[in-house]
Amino acid sequence: xxxxxxxxxxxxxxxxxxxxxxxxxxxxxxxxxxxxxxxxxxxxxxxxxxxxxxxxxxxxxxxxxxxxxxxxxxxxxxxxxxxxxxxxxxxxxxxxxxxxxxxxxxxxxxxxxxxxxxxxxxxxxxxxxxxxxxxxxxxxxxxxxxxxxxxxxxxxxxxxxxxxxxxxxxxxxxxxxxxxxxxxxxxxxxxxxxxxxxxxxxxxxxxxxxxxxxxxxxxxxxxxxxxxxxxxxxxxxxxxxxxxxxxxxxxxxxxxxxxxxxxxxxxxxxxxxxxxxxxxxxxxxxxxxxxxxxxxxxxxxxxxxxxxxxxxxxxxxxxxxxxxxxxxxxxxxxxxxxxxxxxxxxxxxxxxxxxxxxxxxxxxxxxxx
Amino acid sequence: xxxxxxxxxxxxxxxxxxxxxxxxxxxxxxxxxxxxxxxxxxxxxxxxxxxxxxxxxxxxxxxxxxxxxxxxxxxxxxxxxxxxxxxxxxxxxxxxxxxxxxxxxxxxxxxxxxxxxxxxxxxxxxxxxxxxxxxxxxxxxxxxxxxxxxxxxxxxxxxxxxxxxxxxxxxxxxxxxxxxxxxxxxxxxxxxxxxxxxxxxxxxxxxxxxxxxxxxxxxxxxxxxxxxxxxxxxxxxxxxxxxxxxxxxxxxxxxxxxxxxxxxxxxxxxxxxxxxxxxxxxxxxxxxxxxxxxxxxxxxxxxxxxxxxxxxxxxxxxxxxxxxxxxxxxxxxxxxxxxxxxxxxxxxxxxxxxxxxxxxxxxxxxxxx
Numbered sequence: 148x149x150x151x152x153x154x155x156x157x158x159x160x161x162x163x164x165x166x167x168x169x170x171x172x173x174x175x176x177x178x179x180x181x182x183x184x185x186x187x188x189x190x191x192x193x194x195x196x197x198x199x200x201x202x203x204x205x206x207x208x209x210x211x212x213x214x215x216x217x218x219x220x221x222x223x224x225x226x227x228x229x230x231x232x233x234x235x236x237x238x239x240x241x242x243x244x245x246x247x248x249x250x251x252x253x254x255x256x257x258x259x260x261x262x263x264x265x266x267x268x269x270x271x272x273x274x275x276x277x278x279x280x281x282x283x284x285x286x287x288x289x290x291x292x293x294x295x296x297x298x299x300x301x302x303x304x305x306x307x308x309x310x311x312x313x314x315x316x317x318x319x320x321x322x323x324x325x326x327x328x329x330x331x332x333x334x335x336x337x338x339x340x341x342x343x344x345x346x347x348x349x350x351x352x353x354x355x356x357x358x359x360x361x362x363x364x365x366x367x368x369x370x371x372x373x374x375x376x377x378x379x380x381x382x383x384x385x386x387x388x389x390x391x392x393x394x395x396x397x398x399x400x401x402x403x404x405x406x407x408x409x410x411x412x413x414x415x416x417x418x419x420x421x422x423x424x425x426x427x428x429x430x431x432x433x434x435x436x437x438x439x440x441x442x443x444x445x446x447x448x449x450x451x452x453x454x455x456x457x458x459x460x461x462x463x464x465x466x467x468x469x470x471x472x473x474x475x476x477x478x479x480x481x482x483x484x485x486x487x488x489x490x491x492x493x494x495x496x497x498x499x500x501x502x503x504x505x506x507x508x509x510x511x512x513x514x515x516x
Numbered sequence: 517x518x519x520x521x522x523x524x525x526x527x528x529x530x531x532x533x534x535x536x537x538x539x540x541x542x543x544x545x546x547x548x549x550x551x552x553x554x555x556x557x558x559x560x561x562x563x564x565x566x567x568x569x570x571x572x573x574x575x576x577x578x579x580x581x582x583x584x585x586x587x588x589x590x591x592x593x594x595x596x597x598x599x600x601x602x603x604x605x606x607x608x609x610x611x612x613x614x615x616x617x618x619x620x621x622x623x624x625x626x627x628x629x630x631x632x633x634x635x636x637x638x639x640x641x642x643x644x645x646x647x648x649x650x651x652x653x654x655x656x657x658x659x660x661x662x663x664x665x666x667x668x669x670x671x672x673x674x675x676x677x678x679x680x681x682x683x684x685x686x687x688x689x690x691x692x693x694x695x696x697x698x699x700x701x702x703x704x705x706x707x708x709x710x711x712x713x714x715x716x717x718x719x720x721x722x723x724x725x726x727x728x729x730x731x732x733x734x735x736x737x738x739x740x741x742x743x744x745x746x747x748x749x750x751x752x753x754x755x756x757x758x759x760x761x762x763x764x765x766x767x768x769x770x771x772x773x774x775x776x777x778x779x780x781x782x783x784x785x786x787x788x789x790x791x792x793x794x795x796x797x798x799x800x801x802x803x804x805x806x807x808x809x810x811x812x813x814x815x816x817x818x819x820x821x822x823x824x825x826x827x828x829x830x831x832x833x834x835x836x837x838x839x840x841x842x843x844x845x846x847x848x849x850x851x852x853x854x855x856x857x858x859x860x861x862x863x864x865x866x867x868x869x870x871x872x873x874x875x876x877x878x879x880x881x882x883x884x885x
Contacts, residue, residue, distance in 0.1 A: 149538065150521045151521065151522050151524075151538075151542065151543065151544060151545050152519045152520065152521065152522070152543060152544040152545075152556075153520050153521070153522040153544065153545060153546070153547075154544040154545065154546045154555030154556060155520075155821035155822070156546065156765050156820070156821070156822075156839070157764065157765045157766075157820070157822055157823045157838050157839065158546070158641060158762065158763075158764030158765045159546065159547065160822070161821065161822040165822075169518065169520075173520065174520065174521060175520060175521040175522065175523040176520050176521075176522065176523065177522070177523045177525065177527070177528065178522075178528065178547035181641065181642075181764060186523030187521075187523060247646075247649050247653070248649065248652075248653050253646060253649075272527060272550065273550075273643055273646065274642055274643035274646055274647075275646070276769075277616075277622060277642065277643055277644070277646050277647035277650065278643075278646035278647065278649065278650045279650065280616050280617065280622075280647065280650065281646065281647045281648065281649065281650020281651040281652075281653070281654065282650040282651075282653060282654050283617075283650075283654070284616070284617050284650070284651060284654060284791060285650065285651050285652070285653060285654015285655040286654040294769075393527065394527075395526065395527030395550060396525050396526045396527045397526075400645075400663075422653060451525070451526070452524035452525070452530065453524070453525075453526055453529070453530040453534075454526045469526050470525070470526065
């Protein structure tokens with residue numbers, strides 16, 4: 148794939164760590180929530196191998212927060228997600244698909260319950276703040292909605308636990324998955340969650356004070372030398388192998404949560420009120436007409452700058468390949484595709500053209516088994 | 517400024533013209549409404565000189581539409597903008613700041629009145645669709661809100677009139693500024709407006725059929741040879757010299773329309789109901805505390821990947837430079853800055869550091885006079 152430069156401007160916001168990662172060798176960016184998100188430090192495969200064995204520090208400031216506070220905040224947050232939050236607890240993170248009136252996805256954030264009347268919605272790449280503001284205005288909810296200054300540093304990889312214990316003390320190792328608490332580093336308290344956009348384990352530091360965050364960022368590299376720490380970023384290979392879905396890549400506002408396999412987060416039998424609830428009941432009753440599936444392709448490389456239609460052996464359009472990569476684990480190309488009924492049967496075979504050569508592919512589960 | 521690649525993926529949507537502009541020599545992209553928007557074909561200054569003398573064809577598909585139709589569509593569109601649309605006419609475009617409950621800007625689109633009950637909001641870079649969906653849901657408006665498949669081709673530059681007359685016939689020359697009508701090209705009717713994001717004159721073709729749009733795109737280059745047609749894109753130099761403001765660059769959701777000089781589009785004395793009206797009345801009464809102004813700097817070059825604080829001669833922070841370029845017309849660097857009161861007095865001088873050298877600057881009007 149040919150390389151094109153990114154034309155920087157204030158609109159593609161820099162982060163408190165941008166000058167650091169540029170000295171550390173970032174080579175490619177993507178844009179996420181109108182902000183620079185590093186996409187590569189040289190080879191993606193080198194980054195993948197390192198992430199699975201050691202520890203990386205990521206500038207994921209682009210994972211912006213929508214802060215909803217005030218008397219009606221719980222009501223508004225619940226209205227936006229199909230997941231029942233009535234038993235949610237302060238200090239916990241919740242993966243919450245956000246749904247519109249049509250039952251389609253608006254975003255798939257992690258929601259942090261900061262207090263009974265204060266929530267952070269840690270968003271994927273769409274302007275949830277304007278959805279929330281529109282709803283709050285229409286319903287005359289008593290809420291305050293802002294994008295707070297929060298610039299997340301993620302520490303990911305199997306050695307992230309040792310590094311974080313060294314830097315922040317034993318207590319951080321007691322944090323449960325998707326739990327968060329406050330930890331002191333050189334006089335600044337940081338909200339830290341055990342979370343992150345990889346399956347290699349790790350933490351996310353919700354930095355609210357840029358100077359303190361930069362100090363922590365630098366210290367993580369100092370203290371991390373013995374763990375072979377490197378700068379990194381969400382890794383295309385690792386995230387596809389781990390079936391971590393990406394809003395905008397694998398699904399968008401034309402897809403509903405059942406089509407994306409989010410069934411466990413759709414609380415249709417609950418008492419809570421959320422947008423699209425009746426519509427989703429109807430969809431569940433009638434059945435879905437397309438579904439996100441894994442694919443395996445007998446090829447050794449692929450670059451997918453945009454989606455690609457997939458045809459079966461009879462030349463029938465069966466779906467659309469939305470993300471793909473060569474997988475060192477499976478020793479072939481794997482990907483995520485939206486497949487039409489009835490073709491999502493995992494035995495469906497197809498042909499696909501990559502670089503003008505035809506390859507065999509087959510549909511499998513999202514875990515590539 | 518160091519170059520970084522853009523990491524392409526489905527989330528950064530391609531357009532029907534992407535493969536064409538990549539063959540034609542696009543060198544840099546920006547991301548706008550989650551879509552690729554070309555930012556350079558080689559030298560920006562060459563593009564500027566060509567645009568001011570000849571004609572260019574631009575892939576501005578990233579200028580997405582939010583289509584609002586149905587019984588309550590006029591009510592919803594009016595609710596979102598501070599501009600009085602009660603006398604608006606079908607077939608006309610309206611520059612309409614979109615405002616939230618706090619009186620701050622959400623976007624600054626051009627609104628096309630397609631029919632009494634159908635509107636296209638031709639948006640700058642923020643997800644207006646979710647603001648509209650939130651408001652419609654909260655107010656229980658009877659509307660349908662979609663992002664239609666519309667991929668705009670802009671034809672810009674002084675020779676755009678001759679080129680469009682050659683391709684579409686004499687009738688297109690009768691189109692008034694910010695008017696639109698339907699024109700046939702090889703059997704497909706295209707909505708064409710006399711508009712575009714330059715001050716060199718031109719048209720925007722709202723392409724709804726990708727194949728027909730590609731045919732038109734190719735034909736414009738064939739027919740345009742005699743007018744020295746070239747591929748192009750919104751040009752940083754031309755747009756700053758022309759004081760065409762950019763949402764996200766020059767202003768954002770932390771700024772209100774008075775701070776951006778949009779006073780003529782704020783219909784506080786009208787009868788119409790829109791978000792933030794009372795708040796804007798209060799702001800007008802109390803006066804604004806910051807204002808977008810032009811700046812001139814005694815330097816011959818600048819690259820501004822992000823905003824830059826500006827201090828006056830006494831080292832007092834007076835504002836923030838948000839966009840800047842070397843201007844061939846003014847033979848110095850010019851820019852757009854948000855300046856605090858009382859420093860927006862156009863005689864204010866300041867010092868600014870560019871590439872570790874200090875330069876003299878002064879504040880001027882947005883038209884750089």
